[in-house]
Amino acid sequence: MTRLDELKKLIDEEKAKRMGVIREVKSARNRLSYKMADKTAISQLSQISKSSTKSIGFLRRKKEQLEFRIATEAFTIQAEKELIQKKNEIEKELEEAVKSFRLRKKLEFIDGDIVGLNKQLDELEAKIKESDKKLDDLYSELRAITGAAQRRQQQRTERKPQRDQPKQQEVSMADIAIIKEKKSAKQEKEEVDDSVLN
Numbered sequence: 001m002t003r004l005d006e007l008k009k010l011i012d013e014e015k016a017k018r019m020g021v022i023r024e025v026k027s028a029r030n031r032l033s034y035k036m037a038d039k040t041a042i043s044q045l046s047q048i049s050k051s052s053t054k055s056i057g058f059l060r061r062k063k064e065q066l067e068f069r070i071a072t073e074a075f076t077i078q079a080e081k082e083l084i085q086k087k088n089e090i091e092k093e094l095e096e097a098v099k100s101f102r103l104r105k106k107l108e109f110i111d112g113d114i115v116g117l118n119k120q121l122d123e124l125e126a127k128i129k130e131s132d133k134k135l136d137d138l139y140s141e142l143r144a145i146t147g148a149a150q151r152r153q154q155q156r157t158e159r160k161p162q163r164d165q166p167k168q169q170e171v172s173m174a175d176i177a178i179i180k181e182k183k184s185a186k187q188e189k190e191e192v193d194d195s196v197l198n
Helices: 003-049 056-072 077-159 173-197
Strands: none
Touching: 003 077, 056 077
C-alpha cells in the first residue's frame, strides 16, 4: 500500500469518525432541548405548588397527632366530625407539600441532566475540533504528495522530447544548392519547351 492509498484510507476513517461524533452532538442537543422544555414546564408547576410552604414532617406529625386524638379520646359526634375534617385538610396540605417536594427533586435531577449534557456537548465539540485538525493535517500531506507527484510528472515530460510534435527540419547549405540546381534545371526545361512551341 502506498502512502497515498494509506492517506486516503485514514481520511475516510477520520471522516466516518467525525460523522459519528456529529450524530452524537445532534442527539445530545435534542435531549438538552427536551430537558429545557421539561424544566420550564415543571418550574411553572412548582411555582403554583409553592403555596404549600409548610414542611412535610410538620404536616405528618400534625396528622398523626389528630389520628391519635381521634382514636384515643372520647368526643361528641360534632367535635369528632370537626377533628376528622381538620385531619382531611391536613392530608390535602400534606399531599400538596409532597407534590411540591417531588417537583423540586425532579427539577434538581433535570438541572443535573442539563449540566451533564452541556458538559458532554463541550467534550463532543472538542472532539470535532480535534478531528478537523487531524483532517487538515491529512489533507495537507495528501496535497503535498500529489503536488510532488505532479511536479515529478511535469519534470519528466519537460525532459523527454515531444514525440507527438513533428521535428523541425534543418536545411543545410548543400540542400539549398540542390534546390537551386533543381530550380534552374526546371527553368531551362521550360525555356526549351517555349522555344519548341514558338
